[in-house]
Amino acid sequence: xxxxxxxxxxxxxxxxxxxxxxxxxxxxxxxxxxxxxxxxxxxxxxxxxxxxxxxxxxxxxxxxxxxxxxxxxxxxxxxxxxxxxxxxxxxxxxxxxxxxxxxxxxxxxxxxxxxxxxxxxxxxxxxxxxxxxxxxxxxxxxxxxxxxxxxxxxxxxxxxxxxxxxxxxxxxxxxxxxxxxxxxxxxxxxxxxxxxxxxxxxxxxxxxxxxxxxxxxxxxxxxxxxxxxxxxxxxxxxxxxxxxxxxxxxxxxxxxxxxxxxxxxxxxxxxxxxxxxxxxxxxxxxxxxxxxxxxxxxxxxxxxxxxxxxxxxxxxxxxxxxxxxxxxxxxxxxxxxxxxxxxxxxxxx
Amino acid sequence: xxxxxxxxxxxxxxxxxxxxxxxxxxxxxxxxxxxxxxxxxxxxxxxxxxxxxxxxxxxxxxxxxxxxxxxxxxxxxxxxxxxxxxxxxxxxxxxxxxxxxxxxxxxxxxxxxxxxxxxxxxxxxxxxxxxxxxxxxxxxxxxxxxxxxxxxxxxxxxxxxxxxxxxxxxxxxxxxxxxxxxxxxxxxxxxxxxxxxxxxxxxxxxxxxxxxxxxxxxxxxxxxxxxxxxxxxxxxxxxxxxxxxxxxxxxxxxxxxxxxxxxxxxxxxxxxxxxxxxxxxxxxxxxxxxxxxxxxxxxxxxxxxxxxxxxxxxxxxxxxxxxxxxxxxxxxxxxxxxxxxxxxxxxxxxxxxxxxxxxxxxxxxxxxxxxxxxx
Numbered sequence: 036x037x038x039x040x041x042x043x044x045x046x047x048x049x050x051x052x053x054x055x056x057x058x059x060x061x062x063x064x065x066x067x068x069x070x071x072x073x074x075x076x077x078x079x080x081x082x083x084x085x086x087x088x089x090x091x092x093x094x095x096x097x098x099x100x101x102x103x104x105x106x107x108x109x110x111x112x113x114x115x116x117x118x119x120x121x122x123x124x125x126x127x128x129x130x131x132x133x134x135x136x137x138x139x140x141x142x143x144x145x146x147x148x149x150x151x152x153x154x155x156x157x158x159x160x161x162x163x164x165x166x167x168x169x170x171x172x173x174x175x176x177x178x179x180x181x182x183x184x185x186x187x188x189x190x191x192x193x194x195x196x197x198x199x200x201x202x203x204x205x206x207x208x209x210x211x212x213x214x215x216x217x218x219x220x221x222x223x224x225x226x227x228x229x230x231x232x233x234x235x236x237x238x239x240x241x242x243x244x245x246x247x248x249x250x251x252x253x254x255x256x257x258x259x260x261x262x263x264x265x266x267x268x269x270x271x272x273x274x275x276x277x278x279x280x281x282x283x284x285x286x287x288x289x290x291x292x293x294x295x296x297x298x299x300x301x302x303x304x305x306x307x308x309x310x311x312x313x314x315x316x317x318x319x320x321x322x323x324x325x326x327x328x329x330x331x332x333x334x335x336x337x338x339x340x341x342x343x344x345x346x347x348x349x350x351x352x353x354x355x356x357x358x359x360x361x362x363x364x365x366x367x368x369x370x371x372x373x374x375x376x377x378x379x380x381x382x383x384x
Numbered sequence: 385x386x387x388x389x390x391x392x393x394x395x396x397x398x399x400x401x402x403x404x405x406x407x408x409x410x411x412x413x414x415x416x417x418x419x420x421x422x423x424x425x426x427x428x429x430x431x432x433x434x435x436x437x438x439x440x441x442x443x444x445x446x447x448x449x450x451x452x453x454x455x456x457x458x459x460x461x462x463x464x465x466x467x468x469x470x471x472x473x474x475x476x477x478x479x480x481x482x483x484x485x486x487x488x489x490x491x492x493x494x495x496x497x498x499x500x501x502x503x504x505x506x507x508x509x510x511x512x513x514x515x516x517x518x519x520x521x522x523x524x525x526x527x528x529x530x531x532x533x534x535x536x537x538x539x540x541x542x543x544x545x546x547x548x549x550x551x552x553x554x555x556x557x558x559x560x561x562x563x564x565x566x567x568x569x570x571x572x573x574x575x576x577x578x579x580x581x582x583x584x585x586x587x588x589x590x591x592x593x594x595x596x597x598x599x600x601x602x603x604x605x606x607x608x609x610x611x612x613x614x615x616x617x618x619x620x621x622x623x624x625x626x627x628x629x630x631x632x633x634x635x636x637x638x639x640x641x642x643x644x645x646x647x648x649x650x651x652x653x654x655x656x657x658x659x660x661x662x663x664x665x666x667x668x669x670x671x672x673x674x675x676x677x678x679x680x681x682x683x684x685x686x687x688x689x690x691x692x693x694x695x696x697x698x699x700x701x702x703x704x705x706x707x708x709x710x711x712x713x714x715x716x717x718x719x720x721x722x723x724x725x726x727x728x729x730x731x732x733x734x735x736x737x738x739x740x741x742x743x744x745x746x747x748x749x750x751x752x753x754x755x756x757x758x759x
Contacts, residue, residue, distance in 0.1 A: 101685060101688075103681055104681065104706065145681075145682060147754065148682050148751060148754045148755065149682055149685055149686065149689075150750075150754075
């Protein structure tokens with residue numbers, strides 16, 4: 036049945052094809068580019084040239100195109116928390132916060148206010164219906180491109196009002212489809228990393244410009260000073276490279292970051308191993324969950340078997356510590372990746 | 385049905401302008417470079433001089449004072465200049481970005497506005513000293529339609545300094561007699577706010593004032609703006625200015641009545657509508673409102689859906705809505721309301737006004753209902 040849908044068009048090839056597929060399916064389609072970041076950027080979702088790309092593709096598809104300015108909200112809900120989390124010694128995932136607060140909150144609500152039935156994005160994930168009639172987010176068909184991890188916060192209301200057509204496609208097929216349709220973005224390179232961090236400056240200059248960076252001491256498990264770091268904000272749990280400590284008998288990893296004292300503790304791999312991880316702020320696809328699950332702790336990490344109890348994940352096998360600020364995403368345990376659907380997610384502490 | 389209430393952004397081409405331009409576009413035997421010495425060239429140059437005379441009459445200057453440019457932004461940029469020492473420029477807080485941005489890059493002093501958006505001559509005076517080179521205050525604000533006291537400001541500047549006075553009169557040209565209202569040394573105007581073609585304007589340089597050209601190499605416009613002139617565009621610009629001067633009294637009365645009907649209709653049908661500035665300090669064609677309890681972007685989206693063209697604050701290069709520096713300079717908090725500019729012009733009809741009232745009422749009602757459902 037034809038619906039009135041609002042397509043989030045970043046100016047990239049994925050959302051361009053998503054819009055094309057919606058038009059071909061006979062929906063009444065309007066394209067929107069969200070203006071999120073006014074500062075320096077390599078490309079991401081924010082620059083005028085990306086807005087132009089989205090506008091040109093919309094013209095090719097003969098649909099209307101609008102720009103929504105969510106710059107203030109992006110600053111408040113994505114950029115500032117990114118800085119705050121780094122300052123407190125955590126490792127934030129700004130793409131998740133952008134999906135949580137901007138795309139699947141503000142944008143979704145804006146669509147409702149403007150009288151659109153559903154929103155459409157170019158994410159590699161699928162929405163499936165379970166036996167009890169509730170909806171779940173499932174991994175995209177292209178497992179290498181799967182973005183279900185960063186969309187884990189979609190609840191029943193959001194899932195009911197979202198279409199993810201690209202989840203059924205592999206990236207090579209999608210590029211072919213873009214070329215076949217002559218879309219201007221068909222050969223555009225994939226966007227990389229965080230849209231508001233430039234390649235040249237990196238996280239380092241971004242954080243330095245927003246409150247400075249703090250040097251710190253590196254100590255071993257016994258508390259002996261073995262080196263120094265220029266900026267404790269840039270150190271991540273599990274990090275091995277760039278520590279510049281010598282004379283150790285085995286490879287050393289960051290096992291803890293104490294931002295109050297500006298102390299980075301390192302140790303051998305075994306010091307990183309944990310039996311369980313704790314979390315806060317869980318969000319659930321439907322009802323809450325207690326019991327076995329496959330738990331993924333980073334965007335491209337492997338989902339490992341564990342048991343979820345209250346605010347803890349108990350790993351079946353000890354694993355490396357999860358950096359605070361990263362999301363733990365709980366998938367329904369299933370042997371095939373394609374059958375793994377999201378039960379919920381939370382922030383590791 | 386549709387309504388176009390965005391004349392302050394750009395006004396449709398007047399018939400008089402189109403008629404004047406057509407021969408220069410259509411007839412091969414009329415075409416020439418106006419600097420050429422042959423008869424076709426001389427005719428094209430004559431057309432420029434005729435146009436120059438019309439512009440000169442409309443602003444009250446000598447025809448040698450008129451320099452044709454590529455529009456208001458170019459005229460403003462040239463007037464503001466480049467590489468001035470910090471503090472040498474004094475500009476109003478609500479200037480158009482074409483003045484404000486180059487001024488801020490040169491460390492300009494900014495004259496504040498009062499809550500009605502007016503730059504008072506008394507607030508300009510303390511910013512002036514021996515190092516002041518140029519004072520720039522717009523004649524009419526593009527967002528609110530407020531008329532600035534340029535005559536008083538110019539008097540203060542001339543009494544206290546040798547600085548030049550520039551005024552961006554782009555929004556004033558359709559409504560005011562600039563010979564009376566804008567006694568500035570430098571004055572920017574453009575054609576497309578009153579029915580001329582886009583991309584053609586002029587910088588008026590009175591009293592042989594010293595202005596550094598932006599484009600050099602060719603000697604056109606007495607070495608003040610190099611490059612082959614846009615003959616058809618300039619002819620159309622002048623024709624629109626002439627037509628606008630000819631029908632000013634009748635047009636102003638008609639637009640004032642339509643604007644009043646629009647304001648009355650909107651305030652009657654929708655609660656929480658505030659006029660940003662009062663009628664006695666603005667030009668008749670620009671109405672600025674704030675509407676409580678709705679957001680600007682969704683409002684413009686729904687108005688566009690119903691084919692009512694108007695503006696909120698200023699549009700960024702990307703097409704996104706940006707916050708208004710004009711409203712914030714006036715101390716107006718727009719966090720919980722939608723600013724809206726409805727601007728009328730030569731082609732505005734009563735039917736458009738009726739349509740606009742209906743569309744706006746419908747959109748605001750819808751948005752308030754949907755906000756209530758969610759909240």
